[in-house]
Amino acid sequence: MPNPTPHPPAAKMTIEVYTVTRDGAVTSPRTTVVVPHTYEPPPDQRGPQLPPCACPLHHPAPTAPAPLPSSTGIMRAYASWLLDQTAVPRVATTQRFGRDFHAYVTALVPATEHLARALAPDDIPAALALVSADTARRRLAERPDAVAARDLARVRRLAQSVVALCDHHDALTGVLMCLICDRPIEPGDCHVAYDTPSRRIHRRCAPALTPATRSPVPRCTRAVRNSPHPAPPRST
Template sequence: MISTKETTAGTAPVDIDTMRHSISQLLGPDAPPPAGDKLAVLDSLPRGHMQLIIPEIEQAALARDQDDVPRYCALACVGEARGKLRATAPQGEHGALTHARKLARTLAALCDHYEALTDVVMCLACDQPLREDEEALPYDHVSPSGSATRAGSIHARCAHAVRRH
């Protein structure tokens, strides 16, 4: 699957990879706390991404049945996201960083909902999207009782990777 997805005519594509990169700059385990001008930029990135992805999530959600659980969850997340977009950051650098991280976590949830609503398939080994141009293998993790506990696909490159469940 391609994570940069063309949307309706006249709109920009949703680039999930770029959005997730912006998130990692604020929430990644190796991300140093940004300060000054960099913090202002890193606060504006999730805002802009959220403004792009929210209409796409709404469109995908509203195309589903009214009693569809992913639809309901995605629309609830959109409501929460709009509330966070309206909120202002507390004064000071610490308040701004806290607010930017809240936006990043909300954007991460929106990306997850977008992928769920648009049927993006994830690799069960590395938790990254399976793209159309990548070789994928079927995968069934078999439990000791003999039944499959997780069925799906993995990247061919992940087939020999060690993963602890």
């Protein structure tokens, strides 16, 4: 191997470039690269964080969520019944409601997020659904309380998430459900508001409510499925 070129005294680093034959024999130097002491490398534009991994092992293809344990109408009615109660239920009843609502929210959160993330990032109903799902996920982490009053408050919060997620799920799927018969309001069906503009019932189901209140049945509206968000959901 030939003797290397003497390093200049002001060099920070000297790189000798040689030619190597197929047999591994080193020939004479081809060039010499001298790095002066005044050289400073350019800043790394990538920053301290490496780009996220995009391999299929760490980012598998998204799968469809599991089917809901029941229809959104049944789950909404079940949760609304507890929210409408003024009397304090028994401890065993509260625990049963808590288990059921926990299962409902566990299924509704991924289903709602799957529908919301399939829409545009600037879609307002989808963004509201994601916020409601995040709130419901935090409520799922709440532990049962030994004090009956505090545990009832926890179960009521789960019931509020059940109602809100059902409303968001129906809004994102473009489905209007009758709160009386728990059947879809098909295009062309006449429907009226129940207690809020986003909660609807069939016009033919409205007489079941009017004899007790003796209030006139409001004028009906024809269901139209032109919009992907037929009614604004209730917030949590």
